Amino acid sequence: MPNLEQRSRAEIEEFLYHEAALLDEWRLVEWRKLFAEECKYLVPNMAGDPYASPDSTLYLIADDAHHLTERVKRLGKRTAHAEYPHSITQRSISNVRLVERTPDHLDVHCNFVTFRTSQGVTDTYFGKHEYRFVQADDALLIQQKRSILAMGALRPHGKLSIIV
C-alpha cells in the first residue's frame, strides 16, 4: 500500500488531472468524493492576505464539508441559474510542486488556468491551488483546497459560480 511519503509527483499529477477532468465533465458528485470527511474548500478575496482566517475575514468561498456538499447539490439543480445550462469549462494544471511531506499530510501547490464559456462569453480564471492531502486506507483525499485567484478582481467575470 503506498503511503503518503511515497507518493510521487506523477501520482499527484494524475490525481490533479483526474480532478480537473471530473470538473470539466460536470461529474461533481464524483468530485465531492475526492475530499476527506473533514474538509475545506477556500477561495479568498484577491485584495488582501490570502491566508487570513475565514472566521474573521470576508472570503469569496469558505466551504466546510456541509457547505461543500450543499454546493455540489446546488450545482446539480436546474435552478442553479448561473450554471444552467452548464458552462463549458476547460482546466489546465501546471507547475506541480510537492512542497511539504509529513507522515500525516502532503502539501501540493500548482498553477491553474480555467476557461469558462457561457452565453457566448469566455472568461479566464487563473491562479494557484494549494492542496493538503491526507490518506485514508489506499485513497489519497483532499483535506483542504485553497484556490488563490490571481486576476486582481472578478472583473469582468462577475461571478465565481463554478469550482475553479
Place this chain on the structure above:
Amino acid sequence: MDANTKSRVGSAIRVERDTKRFGIARAAYTDPDILSAEMAGIFAKCWLYVGHSSELKDAGAFKTRTISGRPLIFLKDKQSQIRCFLNVCPHRGAQICRLREGSARSFSCIYHGWTFENTGRVMGVAEPETYPSDFSSNGRNDLVSVPRFEEYRGFWFVNFDAGAISLQDYLGGAREYIDVIVDQAEQGMEITGGVQEYSARANWKLLAENSVDILHVEALHPTYLDLVATNSKGQIKRGKMLGKCIDLGNGHSVVERQATYGRPIAQWISLWGDEAKVEIDAIFARLVKSYGEEKAIRMARYSRNLLIFPNLVINDIMSITVRTFQPKAADYMEVSVWSLAPKEEVGTPALSRRLGNFLEFLGPGGFATPDDIEALESCQRAAIAAPEAPWNDLSKGFDPSGKDDVGDTKDELPQRAFWRGWQSQLLQAGV
C-alpha cells in the same frame, strides 16, 4: 443633456392610470447617451458612498477608490482627521498614490517628485529655486479635496457638486433605517477585513432594482432556500412575510420584513448549535433592555433591504452587506462589497457565524448572488437586442390613485421610487 436625451429621460417612465400599469423604457438600460446624462446629472450631483470610518483605523491609513470615474484617496491624516482628495498631482496630473491601501505620512509623485503631507499640503516641488518664491502659497499646489465630504454614522460620502444639499437632508427618511442597523451593535459597527470586487455585464440600474426586490427570491434563489431549509431543519418557514416597502424620498427606498433565515442579531438556527443559542438570546435580551420589545423584534427578527440612491445598498439581511456599484458603460458595472459587523463580535464565534451566513447567500461565490448576476446579464442581453419589445413592467402593487409610498413586501414600489428619483434628478440637474 441634449434635447433628444432629455426627451427620452422624460418619456422613460410610462404610467397608464386606467390599467394600473407602470412601465420603464428598456432603452434607459442600454443607451450610452442616457449613461452620459447620468454621469453628469446623477453621479456628479448626488451623494456617493466612499467608505466607512472603521476602514481607517490609525492616523496615516489610506485607501484609494474610484468613485464616479474619479480616482480618490480616502485617508486619516496625521491629526486623525478623515479626508478625501482627488488622487491627482497638481503638477502634471499623475496619480499621487498608486497603491490600493496602506499607511503613509506623505505622498510622493513618481513623475517629478512633488511631495505632499497626508493633510494635502504640498511639501516640495521639483527644483523650487527655479519658481517664484511664493509659488506654493495660498494652497495653490496642495492636493485638491473633493468638493463635499460628509459622514453619517460612520458612512462617508462625497459629492462633486459644491452646491448640493447636506448629506443629512439628502439621506432624509433613509437615516432612520441606517440607525436601526447601526444601533444593533453595542460598541459600534465596523467593516470586516476583505472586500469582494466583482462586476456585472449589465446596466447599473438593474442592480439597484434587484437589491430591493423581494419578489424574485422564490423563482431565482430556490437553491438558497433549499440550503436554509437544511440548515434550520425546517424550523424557519417561508410563508407570507410580514413587512412592507417604503418610498423614502430622493430615490431611496427600503423593504423591511420578517427574516426567513438565521440572523446573527438575533434569530437562532439549529445549524449554529446550542451554545450560540445562549449568546443570541442574550443579544436579544440586550436589545429589549435598550430599545423595548417592539423595536428589539424589529431590529433582530426583521430584515432590511435599503437602497440609497443612486448606488449604495446596505442590506441587513442574513448578514449586513454594504454594496456599491460604479457604471463603466451602459452595459457594464463594477461592484464592491463589504461585510459590516458589530465591533464586539471581533475575535468571537459570532463573527464567524456572520461571515458564514454572508457567504451562503452573498457574493460572487455565494448560493444566490451568482444567479442575480446571471439574471441581470440576461436582462441586458435581451433588452439591448430587442428594440421591438421596448417596455419593462414594474406594476406590481401599483395604484395610480394613491400616493404609492408604502406597499407590501413583494410590491415593485421600491423600483418605482428609484425610477421617479432617477427621472426627477436628471430633469432637475440642469446639465
